[in-house]
Amino acid sequence: MDELAARDTWLNRVHPLAKLLVTLACISVTVSFSKYNLVGLLVMAVYPASLFILNELSFPDALRRLRVVLPLVCMVGLFNPFFDREPAASFGSFTVTYGMISMVTLMMKGILAVLSSYLLVASTGIESLCYALRRLHVPAILGTQILLTCRYISLLLAEADRIVQAYSLRAPRQKGVHFKVWGSLAGQLLLRSMDRANEVYESMSLRGFTGEFYDHPKNAFQWKDAWYLILWLLLIAAARYFWR
Amino acid sequence: MSHIHITLKDVSFGYEKNKNILTNISFTAREQESVGLIGANGAGKSTLLKLLVGLLPGYQGSVEIMDTAVKKETLPWIRERTGYVFQDSDSQLFMSTAYEDIAFAPRNYGLPADEVERRTARALDLTRITHLRDKQIYKMSGGEKKLVSIATILSMSPDIILMDEPSIALDPKNRRNLIQILNQFTHLKIIASHDLDLILDTCQRTILLSRGNIVADGPTAEILKNQKLLEQHDLELPLSLLGRPQT
Ligand SMILES: Nc1ncnc2c1ncn2[C@@H]1O[C@H](COP(=O)(O)OP(=O)(O)OP(=O)(O)O)[C@@H](O)[C@H]1O
Ligand SMILES: [Mg+2]
Numbered sequence: 001m002d003e004l005a006a007r008d009t010w011l012n013r014v015h016p017l018a019k020l021l022v023t024l025a026c027i028s029v030t031v032s033f034s035k036y037n038l039v040g041l042l043v044m045a046v047y048p049a050s051l052f053i054l055n056e057l058s059f060p061d062a063l064r065r066l067r068v069v070l071p072l073v074c075m076v077g078l079f080n081p082f083f084d085r086e087p088a089a090s091f092g093s094f095t096v097t098y099g100m101i102s103m104v105t106l107m108m109k110g111i112l113a114v115l116s117s118y119l120l121v122a123s124t125g126i127e128s129l130c131y132a133l134r135r136l137h138v139p140a141i142l143g144t145q146i147l148l149t150c151r152y153i154s155l156l157l158a159e160a161d162r163i164v165q166a167y168s169l170r171a172p173r174q175k176g177v178h179f180k181v182w183g184s185l186a187g188q189l190l191l192r193s194m195d196r197a198n199e200v201y202e203s204m205s206l207r208g209f210t211g212e213f214y215d216h217p218k219n220a221f222q223w224k225d226a227w228y229l230i231l232w233l234l235l236i237a238a239a240r241y242f243w244r
Numbered sequence: 245m246s247h248i249h250i251t252l253k254d255v256s257f258g259y260e261k262n263k264n265i266l267t268n269i270s271f272t273a274r275e276q277e278s279v280g281l282i283g284a285n286g287a288g289k290s291t292l293l294k295l296l297v298g299l300l301p302g303y304q305g306s307v308e309i310m311d312t313a314v315k316k317e318t319l320p321w322i323r324e325r326t327g328y329v330f331q332d333s334d335s336q337l338f339m340s341t342a343y344e345d346i347a348f349a350p351r352n353y354g355l356p357a358d359e360v361e362r363r364t365a366r367a368l369d370l371t372r373i374t375h376l377r378d379k380q381i382y383k384m385s386g387g388e389k390k391l392v393s394i395a396t397i398l399s400m401s402p403d404i405i406l407m408d409e410p411s412i413a414l415d416p417k418n419r420r421n422l423i424q425i426l427n428q429f430t431h432l433k434i435i436a437s438h439d440l441d442l443i444l445d446t447c448q449r450t451i452l453l454s455r456g457n458i459v460a461d462g463p464t465a466e467i468l469k470n471q472k473l474l475e476q477h478d479l480e481l482p483l484s485l486l487g488r489p490q491t
Contacts, residue, residue, distance in 0.1 A: 006340060006380070125340065151338060158334075158382070199335035202299050206323050207400065208352035 004057070005125030011055040015225035016124045016132035022232040023120045027113045029240050035102040036088075040243035041109065047236070048115040055123060062118055069114055077106030126150045140211035151200060156193045163189055248275040248310055248403050248432050250296065255305035257295060265291050266456045269305070273432060273449075280443035280464055281436040283453035284478035289436035290331055292453070293406050296434075297328050309404065324353060327397030331408040331436075333389035342368070342384075342392045343377045349400040367399040370425055372418070386413040394422065405433040411442045440482035444468055452477060 005012065011019075026047050033040045052059055063070070084099030121129070130143040163185060167177060177185060250273045258264040266288050273279050281289050294300050295307060298319045307314040309322050330336040339345040346367050350360040368374045371391045381389065390413045397405065410426075411419050419442070426433065426446040437443055443450060443464060450467045452460040454477040460467050467473065471481050 006378075127339070127344070154382075196335065199330065199332075200338045203330060203336050204338060204348075205319075206297060206299075206326075206328050207349035207396065208320070208324060209348075210320075210352070212352070 004122040005128075009055050009123070011051065011123045014123075014228050015221045016128040017135050017221060018225040018229040019120055019124055020129065020132040020136070021229055022236075023116050025233055025236050026116050029236050030109055030112045030116075032240070033105070033109070034244075035105050036098060037243065038101060038105055038108075040239065041105055041112065043239045043243050044112055044236075045108070046239075047232070048112060048119055051119050051123075055119075057119070057122060062115070062122075066114060066118060070111065073110030073114055074107045076110055077103040080106065134212065144211045148197070148201065152193070152197045155196050155200065156189070159193045159196060160189055163192070249273060249308075250404065250432065250434070251306075251308045253306045255295065255303055255307055257291065257300060257303040259291075259300075264456060266295070266303075269456075269458055271451060271458065271461060273434060275432055276430055277432055277449060278426070278447040279434045280447035280450040281434055281453065282438070282440065282443060282450060282479065287453040287477075288456040289453055290408050291456075293328065293408050293434065293436055296406060297323060297326055324400075325403040327400050327402035327405045329393050329397055329405075329407040329410055331412070333386070333393045333413075336393040336396065337381050337389060339381070341378050341380060342373065342395070345381065345392060346395045346399045349396065353400075363399045363401065367395040370398055371395045372421055387415060387418060390414055391418060394425070398425070403431050405429055405431070405435075407433070407435045407437075409437055409439075410435060411437060411439045440468055440479070441484050444482050444484060452479075454478075 026044070030041065030044050033044070051057070052062070080103040081097060081099035084097060084102060086098045087095045088098045088101055089096045124132075126147060130147045133143045133146070134140065164177065167181075167185065252272075253270050255266060255269040256264050257266045269292065281292065283289055291300065295303055296309065296314065298314045298316070301316070309326065312318045312322060314322060337345050339348055343364060347360050347364045350363050355363070365374075368377055371394055373388065373391045373395065376384065376388055376392065379388075381392065384392065390410070394407075394410060405426075407426075411422055414422060419439075423442060423445050426435070433447075435443065435447060447464050449462065450460075450464040451458055452467060452473070459477060460470075460473060468482050469485060474480060
């Protein structure tokens with residue numbers, strides 16, 4: 001993820017604030033569509049699709065990274081066909097009910113929201129995002145929380161990696177981790193990652209961190225950022241207006 | 245500017261109750277002094293250094309840095325003037341690239357962008373890692389991370405440098421460069437290390453810790469020559485004084 005955010009593409013160079021605002025607008029418009037408005041949602045899919053193409057991001061890669069989240073999001077609408085059996089259209093003997101349509105739109109809303117957020121993080125990086133949030137006057141403590149949570153997750157993963165490696169080097173004949181030591185390994189992992197997170201936080205405060213985020217001078221808000229913002233907002237507004 | 249010095253008076257500290265890791269530590273380190281902190285594993289070197297930057301609250305006695313007691317209210321002021329290098333680089337570094345991490349402190353101290361750029365470039369240059377500038381930290385080798393850690397505090401232009409095992413993981417050439425950097429820094433530094441040859445090359449004064457007590461404090465040349473004293477406290481003569489080739 002960090003690596004994607006560190007690339008030097010035109011989208012990555014757009015000011016984080018502009019990207020954050022466009023993403024927020026896109027998600028809120030997407031969610032605001034009525035639950036039977038399939039066409040409107042398909043139009044909204046243009047936003048993530050065009051960014052994926054224009055910014056040369058790999059879609060399969062994104063699916064792989066989001067494989068845990070996406071199924072969860074899709075579960076949300078799963079029961080709608082049972083509640084709402086009123087027929088909407090029929091093709092021969094097959095009847096499409098409003099419940100089926102709303103299931104699909106709910107899933108699409110979820111997927112679009114997740115994809116838009118993914119695009120934001122993949123093109124911006126978490127530090128710049130926190131900086132953008134600060135610019136929107138989100139309280140410093142919230143930005144710090146988000147930042148530290150993200151750091152903590154990567155620390156946790158790195159620590160888990162180390163523990164499993166150390167384990168497998170000394171238990172070379174085993175596949176995976178024996179269930180008897182699961183408990184102690186998990187406990188170790190928690191202790192060690194918390195310790196590490198604490199030290200990282202200490203290191204931050206030793207270097208003057210107080211909850212404010214500073215960004216690159218290269219990232220001053222420029223005309224092209226304003227254009228990016230205005231164009232997308234217009235497009236999103238148009239989509240909302242014409243495909244009500 | 246106030247006079248640069250570090251003064252400890254009867255400092256005791258323990259992580260757990262009734263179990264002191266440091267007992268009755270007293271010493272003063274003055275401006276332009278460079279102090280080596282040596283002692284066997286678990287002697288309390290890291291603990292002592294952490295105490296100085298207020299990472300371990302709840303000690304007894306008094307710790308003063310530049311006439312300012314180390315306590316919660318004074319920490320921002322003290323930390324702005326003190327550069328601390330962790331024993332473990334993975335604890336020190338937290339941004340995505342070397343540049344971001346080195347620029348972190350100057351940015352936080354509200355310096356203008358061109359000054360941040362200048363200081364970061366200088367720190368990269370001093371540690372000779374300009375080529376690592378935009379490299380992802382999690383992809384770096386142990387020694388590369390150590391060099392970045394050292395650079396992160398050089399960019400702060402501190403008055404006091406505290407380093408915990410700075411030469412660990414460095415190859416001979418980078419270790420020599422580190423010695424050069426340390427010798428160019430003339431304000432006040434305390435270096436904890438098992439690399440006694442490094443101490444010999446960079447510190448005029450040495451403090452020997454043993455089980456949380458200061459058992460010797462004096463000119464480095466005298467203490468590191470004293471085989472009996474060193475062996476009494478589970479240490480050995482530096483290689484260079486044994487007549488062996490230096491690493
Ligand atoms: N977080 C902690 N909680 C409890 N005890 C600790 C903690 N950190 C260190 N200690 C104990 O304090 C003592 C001194 O540790 P310290 O890290 O200061 O030693 P050191 O001189 O730096 O050793 P080394 O040369 O191995 O780095 C050790 O006995 C250690 O077990
Ligand atoms: Mg130590």
